[in-house]
Amino acid sequence: MRIDWASSAARLRELALKAGEVAVITHRNADLDALASGLIVSRILSHLGVEHCLEAPEGPSRQAREALKEFSLEPPPPCGDKRYGLAITVDSTNSKQLGSALRIYLSAASRAVIDHHEPGGLIESADLAVVDPSAASTSEITVMLASELRAPMEPGLASIALLGIVADSRRFTMVGDYTFEAAQRLIESGADYGRVMEFMRKSGQQAQEDLSLRIAKLKAFSRLKLGRACNDILVAVTHIGSHEASVARSLVAEGADVAVVVVERKEGYRVSIRVSQRAVASGVTASKIAAFIVDKFGGEGGGHDMAGMAHVPPAVSVTAEDLANAIAERLPGKVGRICVEYRAGAQK
Template identity: 30%
Template sequence: MKRLISHIKTEEIKKILLISHPNADPDAFCGLHALKLILNRILSNLEIEIFAEGLSSLSEQIAAELNIEISAEIQNFSPDLVILFDVNNVNNIGPISEQIKLDTKSIIIIDHHAAPPNIEDYSPLSVIDDNAISATEIIFDIFDQMDIQLTPEEAFLILLGMLYDSRHFILGSLRSFSIVPKLIESGADYSRAISILRIPMSRPEKIARIKAAQRLEILEIKDWIILTSHVSSYEASACRALLNLGADVVIVTAEKKNEVRISARSTTRFYEQTKIHLGKDIMEKLSSIINGVGGGHATAAGCNGTQNAKEANEQIIKILESLLQEINNNNQL
């Protein structure tokens, strides 16, 4: 980050656009705002805009609770620098991506998903750590290493993002647990954060989960239980629900006119025993099939595109079968 700060100063950057993925979740939304607050505080004469192609329902609740506004569109703003946050590829930020590619001189990525190929070619100053539980965790690390003390508001935003992406630290690591006391020392209110992140499940989301269960198909591959299903929306929520039924891997597809979204989840046990990374080994390989992009984490990943949902699902199963057969063959040697 010191190189980034130096880059901003030496290149006389005056306008920065902070941007994340569509339907920005609390890790993305809170991280964007925390990053804006910190950069505005440590660097003078900067004009910073935040943009995301829509917010999740929980992010909207947080925005209302904290009185935070985020741009729904970017007009008459030509940034000198774009920082992609909680997203590792400019193609994953929605329709604005083409404008960003054409108009932007410099792109920086801050993310906890696996780095895309050839990232050094177009974003040499990026900070990517796929061992981090959340993207907001990376923000803390960056400024902690620079000995920059967080304000209570900044610390609270980072705590919200970490709590959300770690599922209230069910997925926590020693590193993430060690950060929380420091955030509280900086003024973050842990009890309030827990309270804000509680939101009743909406009726449409409940129905999507039930329909996903009604439509599920069960496959057994090398003693692993694989579930597939389809819904019109809330595919990530449906994935989580089906995984809790006892599956090892779940694939849920949402398809509308000219839009295909596929969400995948696996258990930690599945990843630890097979080392199959849903983001790298599966979702990234679907880009050409769905005419879009895919990626994510070892146990949670997804892809977004415009076509061939059925073909993409068939390819996912083929990849899983091939990888699991290879693992089985190796174990017999």
């Protein structure tokens, strides 16, 4: 469903003006999209003359910090431990993603959620939700709101918002209804597309060269359990101590169709899921894999077609390796059932 920009913007304005002071909150370790969204919302609030702060729990990611430097942007001050009139979360679906900032969100007099993921727990107590899972990024949603409210965007800010869109749309390979429209408005505001793409290229290269990432990938590859389903669908399952999302992505880049990477965390296991275009074309989506894992091992999870995530609660006798083994044992059968059913349905 398309967002009604006029009414969403009017409601945001109304809540902000009534609030007095607003806390803008990103998810933990804010990535480019989350940080850019936070900065655009901050710009909207400045335009409305509303005092505000920007809380990025555990600080922005390294890439997001580098983007601030590249475009010479100073984020607004972090939030304090007090009760705000309005809290706005950007790019976050559930309470776990807010970390220590959850208290700020829950204690605020009113709450708003601006996001492009499938709605999670945060939306339940929100007074305003500007959410559309078909959008490629939260940045594009905030840009459309800024545009509706006629908040001007300076070239540096416009560039970082474009960076948010470019990053989350995987350089415009996964786009939604507003992706190009928002990008166009940013270009009109002076966003430097060339510099944005150069930043992405350089930072992608840096990430590839990171020593701990290279070790994680090679270790994960050496522990790989490979299964096969539906003739040509390759299922790869492994476990690792960190970098699980990058490992899963690189498994798909190297030829896996379903990549599942288990990592052990304090609060349990995090399972990162990536699938290939070939798998999606056979009805095997990351969200279905996430649902299967949650069904078999408990916890919560979800995702889109090509990327998904599951949080599995800790069990006393289980290690990340055990969980990876258990998934590797059952998953190819499930993938086979999904794709056989799908292909049979497609033939009808």
